[in-house]
Amino acid sequence: MPTISIFFGIVVQMYWDDHNPPHLHSFYQGQEALFEIGTGRRYAGRLPIKAERLVVDWIAEHRDELMRNWERGRMGQPFLQIPGADT
Secondary structure (H helix, E strand, O other), X not given: OOEEEEEOOEEEEOOOOOOXXXXXXXXXXXXXXXXXXXXXXXXXXXXXXXXXXXXXXXXXXXXXXXXXXXXXXXXXXXXXXXXXXXX
């Protein structure tokens, strides 16, 4: 699964041609959570609360870029890197 961003030790990845709804996978300290891109809502898994807040805020800031990456994945194109919250 390609990594599209890393910030504060949080790894954000997407799968090519993944199932709906458009979402991303976030990993932190051995935990994984899935977040909807459109709403920022966590719908599976779990992260520590501070890490989850960082991911939710980052999604809100980069929603358009994330949706473009989602569409790229659906077409089998490479994902683009997205700056992290710590840059």
